Amino acid sequence: MAEMLAIRTPDLTRLAAQNDGVFPIEAVARQIDGRAPLLAHGGEMPIFGPALDSDQKVALTMPDGQPMFAGVPLANVIFYLESIQIE
Template identity: 55%
Template sequence: MRSLTLALTLLLAAPASAQDADAGRLLYMDICAACHGLEATGNGPMVEALTIAPPDLTQLSANNDGVFPIVRVVFQVDGRDPMIAHGGPMPIFGPYLDGGASVAMSAPDGTPILTSPAIADLVAYLETIQSEG
């Protein structure tokens, strides 16, 4: 009985899904690179057609005192904190990024942030490409 209780405890304590930065990179290349560029520096081929220049996504940490702004990024991508440039909650990509069971990512203070697995993967990738300076 003890081993069953321990197994259940470990299962419940395990994250629902680990974020996959490689899968996030593929999503980025498929849906974000047109505006943000292959290197995520804001120079994608659609820049000339945009009224608001896309930000350099490699500078998110640098522009936030060296800390990756995970909450802000998740909320902007999933629409809880809509950006004018995206017309609100990224309507073009919403169905592509949504769906599936929610996964929890951790804010710097340990607060769980629930989002879709696709957005969690995308944000994990963005965190890996932050510039050192």
């Protein structure tokens, strides 16, 4: 499937390494919830934001110390991606 995409699939374990060692929480959230759409194969991909939204919110701490509120399901995906980062 990866060879059919118009862009190279990212190595999700190296997001921090590609961002000067800082996990890009906001960019990851925007990509997952659809606020920063990426046309990967010439057309719109499903936007998962509504599926990952929740009335229950948690505050994620951005690299600059500011909070970003996200639904619990989205926060769980972000925490997971952050946990699998390698150097």
